[in-house]
Amino acid sequence: MRPVALLLGLAAAATAPFWVWNPYHLHTLIMAGIFAVLALSLNLLLGYTGQLSLGHAAFFGIGAYATALLTVKLEWSPWIGLLAAVVLPGLAGWVIGRLALKLRGAYFVLLTISFAGCVSLVSVNWMDLTNGPLGLPGVPALEIALPGLPALSLRTKVAFYYVVLVAVVLAYLVCLALIRAMRWTARPQALGPDPP
Amino acid sequence: MDQLLQHLLNGLLLGATYSLLGIGLTLVFGLMSVVNFAHGEFYTLGAYAAFAALTVASVHFFLAIPLAIVVGAAAGAVCERGLLRPLRGQSIDTVMLVMIGLWIAMQNAELLGWGGVAKSVPTPFPTQPLVLGPVSVAPLRVFVFVVSAALILGAHLLLARTKLGRAMRATFQDRETAALMGVSIERIHTVTFAFGAGLAAAAGALLGPVFLLYPSMGDLASLKAFSVVILGGLGNFAGAALGGLVLGVAEELGAGYVSSGYRDAVGFLMIVAVLLLRPSGLFARAERVG
Amino acid sequence: MTRAIRALSIALAVLFAVGAPAAWAQDAVKVGVIEPLSGPVAASGNYVRMGAEIARDWMNGKGGVLGRKIELLIEDNKSDPKEAATAAEKLIVRDKVPVIMGAWGSSMTLAAMPKLAEYGVPMVVETSSAATITKQGNPWIFRISPPSEMEALGLQKYLKDFGIKQADFLAVNTDWGRGSVAAFGDLLKKSGGSVGTVEFMDQAATDMNAQITKVKAGSADTLFLTTSVEQITLVLKQAQEQRLTRKVITTGGSSSPSQLIKQAGAAAEGTYHILFFLPWFPEAMPDGKLAKAFVDEWAKRGHPFEGLTEGFRGHDGVLTAVEGIRLAGKADPKAVQEALWKVNVMGLNGPIKFEKDGPAGKESGQSKPSIFIVQVKDGKIALPAFAAKK
Numbered sequence: 001m002r003p004v005a006l007l008l009g010l011a012a013a014a015t016a017p018f019w020v021w022n023p024y025h026l027h028t029l030i031m032a033g034i035f036a037v038l039a040l041s042l043n044l045l046l047g048y049t050g051q052l053s054l055g056h057a058a059f060f061g062i063g064a065y066a067t068a069l070l071t072v073k074l075e076w077s078p079w080i081g082l083l084a085a086v087v088l089p090g091l092a093g094w095v096i097g098r099l100a101l102k103l104r105g106a107y108f109v110l111l112t113i114s115f116a117g118c119v120s121l122v123s124v125n126w127m128d129l130t131n132g133p134l135g136l137p138g139v140p141a142l143e144i145a146l147p148g149l150p151a152l153s154l155r156t157k158v159a160f161y162y163v164v165l166v167a168v169v170l171a172y173l174v175c176l177a178l179i180r181a182m183r184w185t186a187r188p189q190a191l192g193p194d195p196p
Numbered sequence: 197m198d199q200l201l202q203h204l205l206n207g208l209l210l211g212a213t214y215s216l217l218g219i220g221l222t223l224v225f226g227l228m229s230v231v232n233f234a235h236g237e238f239y240t241l242g243a244y245a246a247f248a249a250l251t252v253a254s255v256h257f258f259l260a261i262p263l264a265i266v267v268g269a270a271a272g273a274v275c276e277r278g279l280l281r282p283l284r285g286q287s288i289d290t291v292m293l294v295m296i297g298l299w300i301a302m303q304n305a306e307l308l309g310w311g312g313v314a315k316s317v318p319t320p321f322p323t324q325p326l327v328l329g330p331v332s333v334a335p336l337r338v339f340v341f342v343v344s345a346a347l348i349l350g351a352h353l354l355l356a357r358t359k360l361g362r363a364m365r366a367t368f369q370d371r372e373t374a375a376l377m378g379v380s381i382e383r384i385h386t387v388t389f390a391f392g393a394g395l396a397a398a399a400g401a402l403l404g405p406v407f408l409l410y411p412s413m414g415d416l417a418s419l420k421a422f423s424v425v426i427l428g429g430l431g432n433f434a435g436a437a438l439g440g441l442v443l444g445v446a447e448e449l450g451a452g453y454v455s456s457g458y459r460d461a462v463g464f465l466m467i468v469a470v471l472l473l474r475p476s477g478l479f480a481r482a483e484r485v486g
Numbered sequence: 487m488t489r490a491i492r493a494l495s496i497a498l499a500v501l502f503a504v505g506a507p508a509a510w511a512q513d514a515v516k517v518g519v520i521e522p523l524s525g526p527v528a529a530s531g532n533y534v535r536m537g538a539e540i541a542r543d544w545m546n547g548k549g550g551v552l553g554r555k556i557e558l559l560i561e562d563n564k565s566d567p568k569e570a571a572t573a574a575e576k577l578i579v580r581d582k583v584p585v586i587m588g589a590w591g592s593s594m595t596l597a598a599m600p601k602l603a604e605y606g607v608p609m610v611v612e613t614s615s616a617a618t619i620t621k622q623g624n625p626w627i628f629r630i631s632p633p634s635e636m637e638a639l640g641l642q643k644y645l646k647d648f649g650i651k652q653a654d655f656l657a658v659n660t661d662w663g664r665g666s667v668a669a670f671g672d673l674l675k676k677s678g679g680s681v682g683t684v685e686f687m688d689q690a691a692t693d694m695n696a697q698i699t700k701v702k703a704g705s706a707d708t709l710f711l712t713t714s715v716e717q718i719t720l721v722l723k724q725a726q727e728q729r730l731t732r733k734v735i736t737t738g739g740s741s742s743p744s745q746l747i748k749q750a751g752a753a754a755e756g757t758y759h760i761l762f763f764l765p766w767f768p769e770a771m772p773d774g775k776l777a778k779a780f781v782d783e784w785a786k787r788g789h790p791f792e793g794l795t796e797g798f799r800g801h802d803g804v805l806t807a808v809e810g811i812r813l814a815g816k817a818d819p820k821a822v823q824e825a826l827w828k829v830n831v832m833g834l835n836g837p838i839k840f841e842k843d844g845p846a847g848k849e850s851g852q853s854k855p856s857i858f859i860v861q862v863k864d865g866k867i868a869l870p871a872f873a874a875k876k
Binding site: 307311316 | 524525526528529532659685686687688690691692693694695696697699700702703716719720723726727728729748749751752753
């Protein structure tokens with residue numbers, strides 16, 4: 001991407017809350033950002049290993065429940081919840097990957113779909129853990145509480161937009177770093193469409 | 197004991213339709229290497245076609261089902277010519293994604309055309325159940341079972357005994373040789389896909405009156421079909437037939453004795469178990485493709 | 487210009503254009519409506535919508551409200567809680583409605599509730615029965631439908647006549663179904679009965695044979711059934727197939743007995759239904775004339791008769807919302823919220839007046855709707871003998 005376009009894009013993204021008047025559109029941008037992170041994760045898998053996972057929603061769900069359960073039931077800080085939302089699905093992914101990446105192509109796809117289906121059923125039926133269809137309302141918002149200053153809630157649309165923007169940039173950088181690191185070790189393109 | 201018998205009966209009745217769904221998909225998946233995520237939509241199409249025939253055209257119930265099969269097969273043929281043929285040679289992932297697109301398009305077309313409200317299909321069968329000792333079953337479901345079995349048998353005969361069936365089997369064992377022997381590869385692809393779609397439509401037309409019709413009815417059917425295909429082994433006709441029954445009974449027993457909420461998990465867990473432990477399918481020793 | 491820059495410019499241009507505030511004259515008073523118009527419970531959602539439209543047309547015929555026409559902005563929540571939340575956001579932020587009616591299912595209503603609190607817009611809840619809706623401490627909720635506990639209380643006076651010693655429960659696996667099981671189970675236990683088998687079914691499930699087989703294996707005399715009319719049809723048909731001979735009582739008021747008779751036929755014979763509107767006996771309703779007029783108008787529009795048992799909710803919901811706007815004197819969400827506490831109108835179900843419900847300081851509004859029981863007898867709806875006497 002040309003540097004000019006990149007700079008323009010970043011500038012637009014960084015200042016969006018100031019020129020996107022309609023809060024619903026800002027809401028849409030926030031949702032787009034969240035899904036962008038999800039897309040980055042799938043792109044990492046599909047683009048660099050050639051394997052398609054259609055069960056990624058499961059990791060999305062595990063992350064969401066991790067945050068919700070830790071903050072609502074154990075009343076831990078939402079920041080720890082956020083951290084858990086990165087770590088726990090990561091662990092799940094590692095386990096699934098160990099099992100599933102023995103398979104290829106359509107079989108891998110079906111395995112990921114089945115995994116997602118199971119996660120979905122567990123979250124609806126395991127009432128004691130997830131409250132089933134009654135859900136976990138009242139998940140607290142992120143807030144910055146520095147000693148001596150009043151807590152700054154990141155619940156407002158504008159604040160949350162920046163949280164998501166930071167998340168997208170971080171996710172992108174992490175993916176970039178991962179790929180660069182892998183290039184020196186495992187040569188992931190070798191796992192591409194035609195495995196050796 | 198009565199409970200167990202009733203569960204087994206429920207499982208077998210449901211399983212027969214799973215078999216029907218699975219056979220159509222295993223042919224397409226196994227022989228054409230097409231991951232047909234739109235399989236459930238042909239099921240839905242068959243159901244709505246039968247409904248349309250019955251309510252709009254006032255066709256007799258027993259004619260509506262063959263009509264639905266024809267509609268399904270025709271739609272399948274069109275999809276094959278229009279979507280799959282241009283994609284021949286592309287990677288399996290590309291085709292899979294296209295089929296997902298077809299799935300979404302078809303489902304929303306049903307939603308647009310028929311609306312979201314569930315529809316009930318009128319049948320000529322009495323609702324009083326037949327009593328067989330400790331278990332009972334509705335005449336309609338017996339009919340569905342009999343027709344499913346007949347269709348499965350018919351499909352097997354077509355594959356094993358007819359010239360067309362031989363051509364299909366030959367094409368997928370070795371395309372070049374089959375072409376050299378005079379088989380029209382293009383036509384076989386179209387026929388195979390139409391065949392699979394027609395069987396799915398049959399399942400839909402048969403199950404529609406048992407349950408209700410709504411645009412998203414094919415989603416679960418698709419998933420069950422894939423479970424059956426994995427269970428039985430890709431391209432394994434007899435495996436799919438048996439696999440369907442196994443899935444039906446396993447689900448029913450799981451729902452009955454473990455938990456009804458996790459009913460669908462049985463299918464998922466079976467896929468996971470088979471894929472990890474015995475990827476060629478439970479019935480791998482059974483003959484490939486009829 | 488690279489393709490990237492061009493694409494970016496187009497995207498920005500679109501955002502600027504669409505983001506600019508609309509400049510039309512805002513004459514009509516807008517009332518937001520969120521209902522399931524597609525998905526497993528679409529039948530009910532559509533009936534409520536039809537009732538809402540009748541209310542709107544009647545009120546517009548009498549001059550609308552505050553001298554302006556009433557306009558219904560109807561959003562489909564696709565029988566999905568997530569969509570209900572999105573629909574609420576859209577109605578509040580994009581369409582700036584002062585009040586909403588919705589969202590039919592308890593799970594859908596609960597999902598939309600945080601949006602109401604976030605933006606400060608009141609919602610009239612017309613169907614949902616989960617207790618948590620009014621107990622959560624959301625002062626923007628005003629419910630005209632009975633929570634499951636109130637329903638159970640409505641049944642209390644008939645318990646002896648029913649002679650229930652042990653009851654099984656089969657409910658849809660949502661807030662509504664689970665809440666209903668809890669409420670009726672408690673009622674039963676307090677009255678000396680006991681709870682037998684409790685089974686749930688997924689909202690989109692079509693094969694309930696496993697659950698029915700389990701229920702049949704027990705020794706209860708009654709089955710409480712809580713789900714949408716589509717699933718009730720399937721359960722009754724499958725129960726008939728398995729020769730289940732229990733007394734069946736459906737709860738929640740969404741069972742549309744006329745539709746059951748049409749679609750389940752003989753399988754619906756003898757079943758009891760808790761309802762909040764009796765289209766077969768409009769004169770028996772608190773405002774008989776209004777009820778009769780509604781039934782007639784419904785028929786005149788060609789709507790299916792079986793939808794009346796739910797369609798009335800749309801009417802009463804819109805009636806309440808508009809009354810709130812009228813009392814507020816302006817189409818402003820906060821003013822409407824305060825005005826809703828003063829509402830005192832006669833709806834199709836009966837008088838609508840809100841009482842405080844929930845934690846102090848953040849109470850929701852809950853009215854006390856009338857509750858009725860009917861039975862399917864000889865393929866027709868009848869008031870059960872013991873109910874007709876009272």
